[in-house]
Amino acid sequence: MRGIDTIxxxxxxxxxxxxxxxxxxxxxxxxxxLSESFLGFAPNELTGSDLYYTAPGSVEQDGRTHLLGTxxxxxDVATRLIYGTRTALFVGLGVSVISLLISxxxxxxxxxxxxxxxRMNSWQLIWIAISAVVSGFYSSVFGFGFWLxxxxxxxxxxxxxxxxxxxxxxxxxxxxxxMKGIEIFKTIPGxxxxxxLFAIMRQPGMLTVILILGLVSWPAKTRIVRAETMRLVSSNxxxxxxxxxxxxxxxxxRHILPNVLAPISIAVAxxxxxxxxxxSTLSFLGIGLPEDIPSWGAIxxxxxxxFAAWWLAVFPGLxxxxxxxxxxxxxxxxxxx
Amino acid sequence: xxxxxxxxxxxxxxxxxxxxxxxxxAVDDISFSLSRGQRLAIVGExxxxxxxxxxxxLNLFDESPIAHSSGQILYEERNLLDTNAPLINKIRGxxxxxxxxxxxSAMNPITxxxxxxxxxxxxxxxxxxxxxxxxxxxxxxxxxxxxxxxxYQSYSHELSGGQLQRVQIAMALSTDPEIIICDEPTTAxxxxxxxxxxxxLAELTDMEDTSLLFISHDLSVVTQLCDSVIVxxxxxxxxxxxxxxxxxxxxxxxxxxxxQSRPTIKNQNKVLPTVxxxxxxxxxxxxxxxxxxxEEPILTVKSLTKTFDKKNHLFSRxxxxxxxxxxxxxxxxxxxxxxIVGExxxxxSTIARCIAGLYEYEGQISYLGKAVNPKSYQADLELRxxxxxxxxxxxxxxxxxxxxxxxxxxxxxxxxxxSKSVAKSKAIEWLHSVGLDETYYDxxxxxxxxxxxxxxxxxxxxxxxxxILICDEAVSALDVSVQALILNLLDQLIYELGLTILFISHDxxxxxxxSDRVLVMKEGQIxxxxxxxxxxxxxxxxxxxxxxxxxx
Numbered sequence: 001m002r003g004i005d006t007i008x009x010x011x012x013x014x015x016x017x018x019x020x021x022x023x024x025x026x027x028x029x030x031x032x033x034l035s036e037s038f039l040g041f042a043p044n045e046l047t048g049s050d051l052y053y054t055a056p057g058s059v060e061q062d063g064r065t066h067l068l069g070t071x072x073x074x075x076d077v078a079t080r081l082i083y084g085t086r087t088a089l090f091v092g093l094g095v096s097v098i099s100l101l102i103s104x105x106x107x108x109x110x111x112x113x114x115x116x117x118x119r120m121n122s123w124q125l126i127w128i129a130i131s132a133v134v135s136g137f138y139s140s141v142f143g144f145g146f147w148l149x150x151x152x153x154x155x156x157x158x159x160x161x162x163x164x165x166x167x168x169x170x171x172x173x174x175x176x177x178x179m180k181g182i183e184i185f186k187t188i189p190g191x192x193x194x195x196x197l198f199a200i201m202r203q204p205g206m207l208t209v210i211l212i213l214g215l216v217s218w219p220a221k222t223r224i225v226r227a228e229t230m231r232l233v234s235s236n237x238x239x240x241x242x243x244x245x246x247x248x249x250x251x252x253x254r255h256i257l258p259n260v261l262a263p264i265s266i267a268v269a270x271x272x273x274x275x276x277x278x279x280s281t282l283s284f285l286g287i288g289l290p291e292d293i294p295s296w297g298a299i300x301x302x303x304x305x306x307f308a309a310w311w312l313a314v315f316p317g318l319x320x321x322x323x324x325x326x327x328x329x330x331x332x333x334x335x336x337x
Numbered sequence: 338x339x340x341x342x343x344x345x346x347x348x349x350x351x352x353x354x355x356x357x358x359x360x361x362x363a364v365d366d367i368s369f370s371l372s373r374g375q376r377l378a379i380v381g382e383x384x385x386x387x388x389x390x391x392x393x394x395l396n397l398f399d400e401s402p403i404a405h406s407s408g409q410i411l412y413e414e415r416n417l418l419d420t421n422a423p424l425i426n427k428i429r430g431x432x433x434x435x436x437x438x439x440x441x442s443a444m445n446p447i448t449x450x451x452x453x454x455x456x457x458x459x460x461x462x463x464x465x466x467x468x469x470x471x472x473x474x475x476x477x478x479x480x481x482x483x484x485x486x487x488x489y490q491s492y493s494h495e496l497s498g499g500q501l502q503r504v505q506i507a508m509a510l511s512t513d514p515e516i517i518i519c520d521e522p523t524t525a526x527x528x529x530x531x532x533x534x535x536x537x538l539a540e541l542t543d544m545e546d547t548s549l550l551f552i553s554h555d556l557s558v559v560t561q562l563c564d565s566v567i568v569x570x571x572x573x574x575x576x577x578x579x580x581x582x583x584x585x586x587x588x589x590x591x592x593x594x595x596x597q598s599r600p601t602i603k604n605q606n607k608v609l610p611t612v613x614x615x616x617x618x619x620x621x622x623x624x625x626x627x628x629x630x631x632e633e634p635i636l637t638v639k640s641l642t643k644t645f646d647k648k649n650h651l652f653s654r655x656x657x658x659x660x661x662x663x664x665x666x667x668x669x670x671x672x673x674x675x676x677i678v679g680e681x682x683x684x685x686s687t688i689a690r691c692i693a694g695l696y697e698y699e700g701q702i703s704y705l706g707k708a709v710n711p712k713s714y715q716a717d718l719e720l721r722x723x724x725x726x727x728x729x730x731x732x733x734x735x736x737x738x739x740x741x742x743x744x745x746x747x748x749x750x751x752x753x754x755x756s757k758s759v760a761k762s763k764a765i766e767w768l769h770s771v772g773l774d775e776t777y778y779d780x781x782x783x784x785x786x787x788x789x790x791x792x793x794x795x796x797x798x799x800x801x802x803x804x805i806l807i808c809d810e811a812v813s814a815l816d817v818s819v820q821a822l823i824l825n826l827l828d829q830l831i832y833e834l835g836l837t838i839l840f841i842s843h844d845x846x847x848x849x850x851x852s853d854r855v856l857v858m859k860e861g862q863i864x865x866x867x868x869x870x871x872x873x874x875x876x877x878x879x880x881x882x883x884x885x886x887x888x889x
Contacts, residue, residue, distance in 0.1 A: 236728040236734040239728070240726065243694070255738075259737070
């Protein structure tokens with residue numbers, strides 16, 4: 001029945017999930033403060049040589065306690081877990097934002113313009129094709145960075161100016177290109193793609209990890225955005241917006257985007273989870289973040305070397321488990337609303 | 338009517354839905370009984386509780402949204418509200434059958450019609466299985482389907498709405514039910530087909546002495562088919578009695594309002610009364626504003642042809658071309674209302690969309706003597722924006738995420754370079770002119786009714802200061818009383834703003850009321866055109882004759 005909202009009462013575990021998320025944010029923001037004042041260790045501090053692989057609760061000579069034990073090199077696990085929260089949130093957020101941006105741009109364009117809406121002259125086409133190949137090549141050789149956005153803006157504005165050269169336009173099948181792109185992308189197994197991208201990179205840092213994970217997680221969301229956009233375009237309110245003379249840009253960001261954000265936010269929450277898991281996997285395999293950045297996956301990896309050190313497996317394992325569970329609960333919650 | 342004949346009795350039945358913290362009373366203490374062979378109509382507007390109460394008979398409501406239900410629904414001395422699932426399954430479909438409004442969604446799209454019918458028989462009948470097919474073919478013949486064997490082998494999407502409704506009737510009849518509940522069975526159908534279905538229902542129920550519970554908002558349909566009526570308003574029964582006496586001498590003000598707010602030949606020259614006016618007794622007859630008809634054509638359509646390519650099969654390359662409009666020419670004069678009538682598929686909406694610029698087309702459309710580019714909407718933007726369109730479904734015509742005020746301001750500022758505050762005051766002016774006050778400025782479309790939404794849609798169109806307004810079935814989805822309000826509003830806007838309107842509808846009586854001239858369309862062509870009263874009062878074409886005859 002129309003007009004009746006079916007908002008269900010918030011369940012206790014949903015509040016718990018929100019609380020957990022807030023706690024994580026606090027840990028991430030105040031990681032140095034917390035570890036300095038409560039634990040007294042720095043994340044990469046090597047304690048006394050006889051204190052590697054010590055069990056939770058063991059005490060240093062100067063009276064400091066390793067609440068959750070130490071690892072292979074005598075670093076404090078509790079401190080590294082707190083700093084790992086920072087890494088996890090940073091990676092999750094970064095990956096979500098990047099893949100959301102890509103999927104919104106491609107999905108909205110493909111869904112709104114379809115195969116006939118975008119029209120360019122031949123100069124523009126040639127310029128965009130060449131610059132896409134060149135910038136793609138150089139960015140993979142020199143590593144990605146935020147200068148890429150500047151390059152994209154430059155390419156775009158030159159393409160805009162070229163548009164004045166000739167009035168003869170060819171329609172670009174942007175929908176077809178996007179969908180075929182997704183299909184090609186989907187034929188390559190995800191982990192295989194990530195591994196080979198890391199093989200190209202010489203020194204992967206945090207930014208590289210985020211960019212690579214972001215670049216491989218756009219297809220599913222692009223499909224959702226495209227389908228949702230197509231549904232909206234065929235609805236009467238978009239038709240009447242077009243008839244009343246509003247510009248494409250205005251229709252896209254004022255009328256379509258707000259209606260697309262609700263369904264896509266669920267997918268983004270799952271991406272967030274997926275990114276944290278993927279980062280842990282990569283660190284576990286030893287190919288992700290550099291050694292000096294503490295992450296849950298990196299601690300987990302150390303458990304592999306010395307089986308008896310159960311605390312190296314259990315605590316970071318629990319951290320990953322609860323974070324993923326929390327985010328899934330929140331994603332489900334968004335789904336119901 | 339003696340007591341032994343009563344087969345279904347509803348006593349003090351109430352039902353309320355729960356909303357977050359409050360509950361909404363959908364049905365409030367209704368009682369009625371249905372006797373064998375009786376054809377009882379339940380009429381009322383949307384939200385009156387007519388559908389809810391009838392579906393409760395079949396226990397077709399989920400437990401969860403119901404906060405509270407009380408009273409009794411007695412069938413064979415058993416209260417159906419307390420009956421457990423296995424028992425109710427034996428009764429519904431078997432003894433009490435349902436025919437629903439949307440024949441398409443009532444059928445399973447991936448199962449052939451014949452199979453769905455035989456499933457009914459397998460569940461409910463004692464006939465030997467090998468006779469099922471013959472019995473079904475007989476049933477399909479009984480509902481006057483011309484090729485039963487083909488229908489038996491068809492999927493639901495291969496059949497038309499009328500055919501599907503017949504299949505549904507066959508399905509309902511297959512178990513020899515005692516009661517058939519019809520939930521607006523003809524609302525989604527064309528008038529001529531509606532007529533055939535009604536005759537069929539009357540014949541078949543007469544033959545078997547089946548009782549009919551007929552839910553409808555359409556008073557003329559009800560008068561034609563049923564022998565008694567219950568009028569519902571806001572969950573209560575306000576009037577009941579035999580037909581047609583109840584409608585010829587209505588006792589309750591609401592019934593009177595329903596009857597009088599319909600446009601008919603009698604009130605052709607008067608402003609339509611509204612339900613509130615009649616109930617409060619404040620209605621006074623007043624004449625409609627007189628239109629200033631110009632002679633100059635504001636819009637000329639010359640040999641407009643629009644074809645659609647329809648792909649036959651997933652793997653076949655050949656495609657079939659469907660001609661939606663075929664060489665249509667007409668002109669629209671300044672200040673007039675031109676009605677286009679026709680059944681679904683006649684191409685009347687296609688014309689509207691071509692004129693509005695939503696479709697590419699062949700032929701020529703010119704505004705004020707200037708031809709527009711048929712391939713590109715953008716090319717003649719300024720000219721095109723003199724034409725605005727109001728759509729049928731008011732629920733999908735407004736952006737759910739945008740407040741009403743800003744959506745008007747946005748359009749005003751697109752067309753005039755004015756400051757935000759000036760645009761806001763203009764937006765409020767437009768809201769006033771469609772009969773909404775400024776409190777609507779900050780509201781989302783969510784809580785608005787269909788009529789209010791349609792007013793907002795009209796206000797949005799007016800913001801561009803159009804010359805021509807296309808109303809594509811703009812009042813068809815609305816209740817009679819709301820329909821009257823919108824028709825009055827259009828009348829007034831024509832008078833105040835000098836609008837020219839292209840009014841597309843399948844409803845002859847509405848078109849007769851509002852339009853000065855009319856075009857009758859059939860299969861993409863204009864079969865008759867001229868002054869409204871001359872075309873509809875003395876139709877020359879056989880098809881027009883049929884359309885007019887179908888409306889009483």
